[in-house]
Amino acid sequence: MNREKPHLGTVQETLLIPLYARAVENRKEQALLRDTRAEEIVASIDYDFGRFDELPSLTGSLLRTRLFDRWVSEFLSAHPGGTVVEIGTGLNTRYERVDNGSARWFELDLPDVIELRGKFFTDSPRRTMIAASVTEDTWAAEVASHSSGPYLFVAEAVLPYLHEPEVRQVFALLADRFSGSLLALDTAGPGFFDTQEQHDALSKVEARMNWYCPDPAHLADWHPGTEVVASHTLTSLPGPLLAELPLAYQQMVSALTEQRLPQAEGYRLSLLSLP
Numbered sequence: 001m002n003r004e005k006p007h008l009g010t011v012q013e014t015l016l017i018p019l020y021a022r023a024v025e026n027r028k029e030q031a032l033l034r035d036t037r038a039e040e041i042v043a044s045i046d047y048d049f050g051r052f053d054e055l056p057s058l059t060g061s062l063l064r065t066r067l068f069d070r071w072v073s074e075f076l077s078a079h080p081g082g083t084v085v086e087i088g089t090g091l092n093t094r095y096e097r098v099d100n101g102s103a104r105w106f107e108l109d110l111p112d113v114i115e116l117r118g119k120f121f122t123d124s125p126r127r128t129m130i131a132a133s134v135t136e137d138t139w140a141a142e143v144a145s146h147s148s149g150p151y152l153f154v155a156e157a158v159l160p161y162l163h164e165p166e167v168r169q170v171f172a173l174l175a176d177r178f179s180g181s182l183l184a185l186d187t188a189g190p191g192f193f194d195t196q197e198q199h200d201a202l203s204k205v206e207a208r209m210n211w212y213c214p215d216p217a218h219l220a221d222w223h224p225g226t227e228v229v230a231s232h233t234l235t236s237l238p239g240p241l242l243a244e245l246p247l248a249y250q251q252m253v254s255a256l257t258e259q260r261l262p263q264a265e266g267y268r269l270s271l272l273s274l275p
């Protein structure tokens with residue numbers, strides 16, 4: 001088989017970490033999630049994925065994905081014809097996992113990622129890839145002109161790689177263009193940020209995080225009226241989600257909860273409602 005050699009920039013390469021986590025998980029009998037597509041994609045990409053084998057943070061990335069999938073499913077239950085915008089979509093397969101047959105989806109990432117994504121996914125009347133930086137407002141115009149609300153923006157493992165002025169720019173763009181929308185994001189606390197050189201997966205690639213946020217509640221100060229709808233650490237996931245996980249994972253999460261590792265405690269997954 002001719003495998004695809006990815007030509008990705010530094011930050012773009014990080015998409016291969018959660019992709020690999022989902023692919024490896026799919027082979028397990030008791031899995032956190034199923035993702036056959038990820039397994040097929042990994043098999044057809046020419047990259048040394050072995051560097052990520054057995055890394056504990058792969059499980060962290062899967063737990064995060066489970067929570068983000070849950071938020072998208074809840075949004076689509078409440079708004080079956082709503083619009084989901086994946087910011088920094090990478091080779092994520094959320095559409096394959098949680099689409100409801102009627103929602104509108106946009107999958108946004110930098111041009112080299114969308115070029116690679118285009119080899120594995122195709123647009124459809126309800127699903128559109130957009131090649132742009134999230135900091136540009138061209139993509140927002142395209143989304144706004146081809147969809148109607150309500151909107152859920154999903155930025156999974158993306159914003160910490162931007163610099164704070166860029167993150168503020170993204171917030172301003174969303175609040176300005178898509179008033180009343182929801183935004184799911186993750187934030188690194190200072191402890192997590194300061195130890196990224198030792199982070200098991202990040203230390204295997206060149207990209208580094210550039211933004212940390214000590215408390216997602218502070219994000220509400222950027223645009224008055226912003227509300228934190230939910231905020232979790234990987235060790236304080238919603239009870240119903242935890243109860244759905246295979247037993248071994250439930251036990252692993254409770255063991256981690258007892259350790260109260262400062263780095264893990266500072267990494268938060270939050271759902272915001274924008275003014």
Ligand SMILES: C[S@@+](CC[C@H](N)C(=O)[O-])C[C@H]1O[C@@H](n2cnc3c(N)ncnc32)[C@H](O)[C@@H]1O
Nearest residue numbers: 012014015018088089090092133134156157158
């Ligand atoms: C760790 S990956 C996460 C990918 C995907 N969200 C997932 O969970 O599988 C980070 C992604 O953010 C994208 N990204 C980084 N900066 C971006 C920007 N300025 N605009 C759009 N996407 C960006 C990268 O190209 C990469 O695909």
